[in-house]
Amino acid sequence: MSMSNPVQELRQNVAIPFEQAQAMPPSVYTSDAFLNEELEHIFAKDWFCVGRADALANAGDYTTCELAGQPILVIRDNDGDLRAMSNVCLHRMSTLLQGSGQTRSIVCPYHAWTYNLNGSLRGAPAMSLNEGFCKDQYKLPQVKCQEWLGWVFVSLNAEAPDVKVQLQAVESMIAGYDMTNYTEAFQEEHVWDTNWKVLAENFMESYHLPVCHAGTIGGLSKLEDMVCPPGHEAFNYHTILKDDQLRIAMAHPSNDRLKGDERRTTFLLAIYPSLMITLTPGYFWYLSLHPKGPGQVHIRFGGGMSDDYKDDPDAQQNFKDLKALLDDVNVEDRGCTEKVFRGLSSDRAAPGHLSHLERPNYDFAQYLMARIDAAKNS
Incomplete structure (x- = not known):
């Protein structure tokens, strides 16, 4: 596949309806030209x-x-x-x-x-x-x-619309979680040898969990419980139902804001361009991504607990155990996403069709194209 015009290759890619969609072309991940478009029209303009x-x-x-x-x-x-x-x-x-x-x-x-x-x-x-x-x-x-x-x-954009306005739909959707009142317990910074979009897309779909995370959380991940609705202009999301094997993933008994299955629903929120939040009723963790060239990504990695749990005597130990699990999950994700970048850097790399569980990836590609086109047409 020609890599001479990655913007045009992406434009052709996103013109296909989701029911027939394919992954983004390799040039979108590997070319310096496309990275320059992202820095100028996305990271310099969005939040x-x-x-x-x-x-x-x-x-x-x-x-x-x-x-x-x-x-x-x-x-x-x-x-x-x-x-x-x-x-x-x-x-x-x-x-x-x-x-x-x-x-x-x-x-x-x-x-x-x-x-x-x-x-x-x-x-x-x-x-x-x-x-x-x-x-x-x-x-x-x-x-x-x-x-x-x-x-x-x-x-960097003085004209950027207010975050609250852009994300009002998220705020309404997760109101019962009261995300303001989650306290951060750790923040770390890492650099991985993959493209930032590979890692973003890895977060946006849970299709990979049973295989990539077979050693940790894969056995707890049921593909039939994953819901991937169409995305919004400023974000996409999908949800997973969890069981009570990890108590702090459930709504605290004092939480009367969430009802029924909401009390065990995890939201995986992708706030464009690069904030990825796993939000459970009891804890959260996140990645904030920024490219370091086509082949590296700088990661701000953090997490913490809902203040609903702050007075529980075992909550801190539960979260400590969770952090150890997240570290193991990150090792698996790093291995998978670095393999993807090595693969799509091949001369013979070609994108395949997307699963219905990869709807967020399709919406992410639409967002990237829309931002670049808007800048060129302004």
């Missing part, structure tokens, strides 16, 4: 999740990311507000903060220019002899930042 707000609860708590090539920091300021801003010093343009942590001020590691938590310049050593220097004229450029159900999103 990107940096994690949970409760992980940034106190003044000076911060995290950093690179979004479409732009270094960004997100920090809780002294007024209690979350702010996102450029993570680049306004002097000689070093990056400022690294990773995640806590700080009383933002200090450049190169010349110690120091910024307040709101981005204004507090002080700059040895600048008094420059007649043009005025401290009050310096403030780190601000980046759009919003919180939604406990998640923190940033966007």
